[in-house]
Amino acid sequence: MGQSISEFLAWIEFRLGAELDAAGRAIPYTSWSAQLQASERLWMVLEGTHVITIMLFAGTILFVDLRLLGLVWRKVPVSQVADNVLPITIGGFAIMAITGVLLFLAQPLEYFHSLIFRFKILFLLAAAINIFWFHYKVQRRRAEWDVQPLPPVSARLSASLSIALWVLVIATGRYAAYGWVSCDNIDGLAAQAAQCATYDATLAQYDAGAETPLMAAL
Amino acid sequence: MSDSVKDWLPGAAAQIEALGQTPLIAAINHSVWAFSVIQLGHLLSIAVLGGAVLVLNLRLLGLALPTVAPEEVERSTRPFMLASVAGTIVTGFLMTLATTQSSLTSTAFLIKMIALLAAIGLSVSVAWSVRRPAGHARQAAKVLGVLATLVWLVAAGLFASASNLGPGVLLVAVAGFALFAAFLPSRRRAYGIGISLILLAGFGSTFLLAPTAAGDVLTEQVSIGTVLIGLAFAALLWASEMRHGKPLAVPPGRIGALGSTLAWVTVAAAGRWIGFS
Numbered sequence: 001m002g003q004s005i006s007e008f009l010a011w012i013e014f015r016l017g018a019e020l021d022a023a024g025r026a027i028p029y030t031s032w033s034a035q036l037q038a039s040e041r042l043w044m045v046l047e048g049t050h051v052i053t054i055m056l057f058a059g060t061i062l063f064v065d066l067r068l069l070g071l072v073w074r075k076v077p078v079s080q081v082a083d084n085v086l087p088i089t090i091g092g093f094a095i096m097a098i099t100g101v102l103l104f105l106a107q108p109l110e111y112f113h114s115l116i117f118r119f120k121i122l123f124l125l126a127a128a129i130n131i132f133w134f135h136y137k138v139q140r141r142r143a144e145w146d147v148q149p150l151p152p153v154s155a156r157l158s159a160s161l162s163i164a165l166w167v168l169v170i171a172t173g174r175y176a177a178y179g180w181v182s183c184d185n186i187d188g189l190a191a192q193a194a195q196c197a198t199y200d201a202t203l204a205q206y207d208a209g210a211e212t213p214l215m216a217a218l
Numbered sequence: 219m220s221d222s223v224k225d226w227l228p229g230a231a232a233q234i235e236a237l238g239q240t241p242l243i244a245a246i247n248h249s250v251w252a253f254s255v256i257q258l259g260h261l262l263s264i265a266v267l268g269g270a271v272l273v274l275n276l277r278l279l280g281l282a283l284p285t286v287a288p289e290e291v292e293r294s295t296r297p298f299m300l301a302s303v304a305g306t307i308v309t310g311f312l313m314t315l316a317t318t319q320s321s322l323t324s325t326a327f328l329i330k331m332i333a334l335l336a337a338i339g340l341s342v343s344v345a346w347s348v349r350r351p352a353g354h355a356r357q358a359a360k361v362l363g364v365l366a367t368l369v370w371l372v373a374a375g376l377f378a379s380a381s382n383l384g385p386g387v388l389l390v391a392v393a394g395f396a397l398f399a400a401f402l403p404s405r406r407r408a409y410g411i412g413i414s415l416i417l418l419a420g421f422g423s424t425f426l427l428a429p430t431a432a433g434d435v436l437t438e439q440v441s442i443g444t445v446l447i448g449l450a451f452a453a454l455l456w457a458s459e460m461r462h463g464k465p466l467a468v469p470p471g472r473i474g475a476l477g478s479t480l481a482w483v484t485v486a487a488a489g490r491w492i493g494f495s
Contacts, residue, residue, distance in 0.1 A: 045385040048490045052389060054261070055268020055486060062269045063295075072294040076286050084283045088276065167262060174258050180250075 002195045006202045009108035014206055037106040050099040057092030058166050060085050068159035074149035079142060111176070113183050113199040115190055120172035127165040134158040221376060223331065224322045231322045238318040246316050253316055256309050263305030264486060270299040271341065271482050278344070278475035279397065292348040299341065310489075321492060325380045330488035333373035337481035339366025344474040363474050370481045377488060386491040393483045397476055 017032035029038065036043060066072045067081040104111050111117045138154045145151050175181075183196035191197070224231040237243065246252045276282040277291045314321045321327045339362055346359035378387045 041385045044491075044494050045388060048386060048389055048487060048494075051261075051490055052483065052486045054265045055482075056272060058265035059267070059269025059272055062266060063273050073283075073286055073290065076283075080285055081283065084285075085273070088272075088282060170261060170265065171258055174261055175254070178254065 002198045003201070006109065006112060006195070006198045007205075009112050010202045010206060012105060013107065013109050033105055033108065036102070043103075043106060046099045046102050050096060050103060053092050053095045053099070054170060057089060057096050058170065060089040060092060061166065062163065064089065065159035065162050068151050068155050070150035070156070077146045078151060078155075079146050109199065109202065110179075110182065113194050113196060114176055114179075115181050115186065115194040116172050117176040118194060120169055120176055123165050123168040123172060127162065127169060130158055130161045130165060134162075220323075221325045221380070222323045222328050226328060231318075234315065234322060235318045238315045240315075243312075243315045246312065253313070256312050256316075260306060260309040260313060263302045263309060266298055267302035267306060267482070268486075270295040270302060271479060274299075274344070274348075275475035275479045278348070279472055288348045289350070292345055296345070299345075303338065324492050325376070326383055326386070326488045326491040326494075329373050329377045329380070329383075330485055330492065332369060332376070333481055333484040333488055336366045336370035336373060337478065337485050339363075339369065340474060340478035340481050344478050347474060363477070366481070367477050370477065370484065373481075373484055373488070377484065383488075383491050386487040386494075389487045390480060390484050394476075394480050397479060 012031075013033045014028075014031055015026050017030075017035070018026035019030040021027055028034075063072060064082055064085050067076070067078060073081060134155070138152075138158050145155070150156075181190070183191065183194060183199045186194065186196065223234075246256065273282065274288075274291050274295045277284075277286065277288055283291060314327075343359050343363035343366060346355065346362070351359065374387075374390065377383055377390070
């Protein structure tokens with residue numbers, strides 16, 4: 001499956017929207033993905049928006065978590081804080097997700113095979129699971145502790161996990177952007193975790209101009 | 219003459235450059251990891267700062283926590299505000315010392331410093347007014363707010379006129395119009411649809427008409443379009459208020475909250491563009 005995803009992302013990065021030469025091969029740097037990567041100002045707007053929206057998204061979710069930890073607004077029911085602040089947090093998340101996906105599409109193959117980016121996705125998934133767990137398990141009995149200054153252990157645990165996981169998402173996001181760790185300079189277990197053999201195979205197919213069945217189908 | 223700390227304050231720039239030569243900074247520059255950890259600390263401080271600033275200001279704009287008294291929101295966000303401002307300044311100062319060659323000659327860095335002064339001034343002014351002081355303190359909060367707004371206008375003007383920083387200004391403009399639209403009592407939907415249409419038209423026409431210049435054309439169209447639609451709606455609002463024989467009534471706390479939010483967004487945007495330019 002890694003191979004299919006890798007080939008699909010390579011198709012997005014090198015072929016989608018690209019101009020073709022007489023032999024039907026993509027002319028380098030003409031795909032939409034390459035244009036996005038090369039379009040300095042559009043890329044800057046996306047990246048700048050992605051980073052600055054951290055203030056809106058992470059900043060507001062932090063205060064909801066602080067209420068669940070009993071550290072702010074102890075006299076205000078948890079439901080009021082959640083109902084009032086979370087819509088803003090979700091708006092922030094939507095902006096982060098849209099700009100994040102577009103930034104990913106500027107270099108999809110490299111991000112997919114970046115070990116640090118894979119950790120970021122893992123932490124994002126963990127944060128999502130934590131949200132679902134909170135929503136469907138912890139919050140089901142919220143009426144019993146809604147007005148308590150200090151919510152129960154399960155709610156505090158979920159809030160602490162939320163803070164820790166979003167810090168990790170921000171940290172891995174920051175380090176993924178440095179590009180220090182890529183398939184060009186890792187081996188062993190790290191290279192296996194990033195599926196670097198698949199990355200090399202996908203690139204080799206493009207360099208040789210060979211079309212795999214998947215690429216032909218697309 | 220270009221605009222940078224080195225051009226505006228050569229004496230201070232020389233002193234900062236000298237500090238940049240100290241063993242501690244040399245060690246930070248020598249280790250890639252040390253610098254990256256400081257940068258991560260800066261980013262995390264910005265996240266906390268964003269929360270503290272936005273939660274209070276959105277409360278004052280009537281957009282969040284309507285049942286919690288503004289004084290209570292101000293009191294509970296204050297420690298996070300102070301800690302995160304201190305965190306961004308300490309990490310930011312270290313980053314500046316480690317990159318004096320590029321930061322002191324950068325227009326974006328100069329803009330960030332001016333906007334930072336304005337943002338701190340506006341936040342202090344907002345915090346003072348929320349605590350409902352009497353007499354002189356109330357006047358002082360107002361005067362500080364007006365002065366800080368003027369300083370922010372200098373930063374915004376420099377930002378808008380700098381040749382390579384257009385996309386950064388665009389972010390500040392969009393944040394401003396989004397906030398303005400959010401606290402408009404009516405016509406929010408029309409305002410939102412208007413901005414969305416401008417953005418969609420910008421994207422669509424750019425990729426159909428000039429795909430190779432996508433980035434540049436898009437930014438230009440969107441900036442101009444956003445400014446125009448913002449002005450149009452502001453004018454519409456003003457006209458409708460006038461028709462009812464009343465002046466535009468916006469509570470002072472709201473203007474401070476709007477200004478302080480925009481000033482912090484300017485600090486963040488100019489900061490990001492130090493790295494780009």
